Structures are given as structure tokens and as C-alpha cells.
Amino acid sequence: MGHKRSRAVFVGLSAASAAFAAAAMLSAATPPTARADDPLTDITNDVQAELGYAQTAFSQAATDFSSNDPTDGLDQLFVGTDDDVVGVPDILQVGTVDALTGAPVIGDKVFEFSFKTPTTLANATTEAQTWYTDGSNLVTTITNLSPTDYADNALDNALSTADQWILPGEILSIGDFISFGF
Numbered sequence: 001m002g003h004k005r006s007r008a009v010f011v012g013l014s015a016a017s018a019a020f021a022a023a024a025m026l027s028a029a030t031p032p033t034a035r036a037d038d039p040l041t042d043i044t045n046d047v048q049a050e051l052g053y054a055q056t057a058f059s060q061a062a063t064d065f066s067s068n069d070p071t072d073g074l075d076q077l078f079v080g081t082d083d084d085v086v087g088v089p090d091i092l093q094v095g096t097v098d099a100l101t102g103a104p105v106i107g108d109k110v111f112e113f114s115f116k117t118p119t120t121l122a123n124a125t126t127e128a129q130t131w132y133t134d135g136s137n138l139v140t141t142i143t144n145l146s147p148t149d150y151a152d153n154a155l156d157n158a159l160s161t162a163d164q165w166i167l168p169g170e171i172l173s174i175g176d177f178i179s180f181g182f
Contacts, residue, residue: 039095039098039099039105040099042095042105042107043091043092043095043096043099043105045108046091046095046105046106046107046108047088047091047092047108049108050083050084050087050088050091050108050111050112051083051084051088053080053083053087053108053112054079054080054081054083054084054087054088055080056080057076057077057079057080057083058076058077058080060072060076061073061074061075061076061077061080064076070177070182071117071119071174071177071178071182072117074173074174074177075115075117075174078113078170078173078174079113079114079115082113082162082166082167082170083111083112083113086111086113086162086166087108087111087112087113090111090158090162091106091108091111093154093158094106094110094151094154094155094158097150097151097154098151098154100150101150101151103151106155110155110159111158111162113162113167115127115131115167115170115171117174118171118174118175118178119178120175120178120179121175121176121178121179122175123175124171124172124174124175124176124178125172125175127171128167128168128169128171128172128175129168131163131164131167131168131171132163132164132168134163135159135160135161135162135163135164135165136160136164138156138159138160138163139160139164141156142156142157142160
């Protein structure tokens with residue numbers, strides 16, 4: 001009697017393992033279902049777009065410098081550098097936070113840097129102060145956000161850093177360049 005019981009267990013285990021093997025083969029034979037809104041694809045596309053904006057700005061800077069327009073050339077050089085050195089890492093950081101928290105990926109246009117080319121030092125000072133004030137206002141916004149609102153905190157931190165500490169210095173550099181007669 002004990003022998004029949006072990007045979008039944010063996011047959012049962014064999015059937016279960018055959019069913020498991022069939023299920024494994026079926027899942028391996030069909031590709032996984034892709035999500036329509038894959039955040040990693042969105043982030044990759046946004047990085048590619050940002051790099052394209054940088055390349056366009058660098059090309060324009062080269063054209064401006066070769067056309068004896070150093071002020072606009074310097075402007076575009078800063079814009080291209082910001083897109084490359086600041087925009088791409090910000091897209092990766094904010095996009096990753098968005099993806100991990102389930103928020104929609106913010107997109108590439110948010111970090112496409114550009115500013116009005118100043119024509120005088122006074123104009124540059126006013127423009128730089130405007131950007132600095134925008135960055136300061138974002139800091140106030142951040143303090144009013146919930147500490148668990150990771151997506152908005154990441155976005156506003158990235159934007160406030162650029163607005164307060166990067167763009168004003170570049171704009172003032174162009175103003176200084178103008179004031180020295182270039």
C-alpha cells in the first residue's frame with residue numbers, strides 16, 4: 001500500500017512539474033507586454049532632445065563668433081553649456097524621481113536654458129536679478145511643499161539652483177563683457 005502512495009505522489013509531482021515547465025516555456029516564447037508610457041523611454045528621449053538643444057546652441061555660438069558677434073556667441077555658448085552640463089543631469093535626476101514616484105516624467109522643455117541677451121551692463125544686472133528672484137521664489141515654494149512630494153521637490157530644487165546660482169552669473173558675465181567694449 002505504501003508503494004502505491006509514493007507512485008501517486010510521483011505522478012502528481014511529475015504533472016505539476018510538467019505544468020510549470022509548460023508555463024515557463026509559454027512565458028519565454030512571448031515577449032513581455034510593454035507599457036505604453038514607459039518612463040525610461042521618456043527620460044531617454046528627453047535627454048536626447050536636451051542634447052539636441054545644446055548642439056543647436058553650440059552651432060549658433062560658432063556662427064555668432066565667426067560673424068563677429070561675440071555677445072550673442074557668448075550667450076549661445078552659455079546656453080549650450082547649460083543644456084549639456086546642467087540640463088541633462090537635471091533631466092536624469094528629476095525624471096528618475098518622477099519614474100520612481102509614479103509622477104509623469106516632466107519633459108525636456110523645462111530644462112532648455114535660454115535667456116535674453118543683455119545689451120548693457122545695467123540690462124544684464126536687471127535680467128540677472130529677475131532670474132535670481134525667480135530662483136528665490138522657488139525656494140519659498142519648496143518650503144511649502146510636503147516633504148513627501150518628492151517629484152515636485154526634485155523639480156523645484158533643480159530649477160531654483162539654475163535660476164539662483166548659474167544663470168545670473170552667466171548673464172552678468174555677458175554684461176561685463178559688453179561693458180569692456182566687446
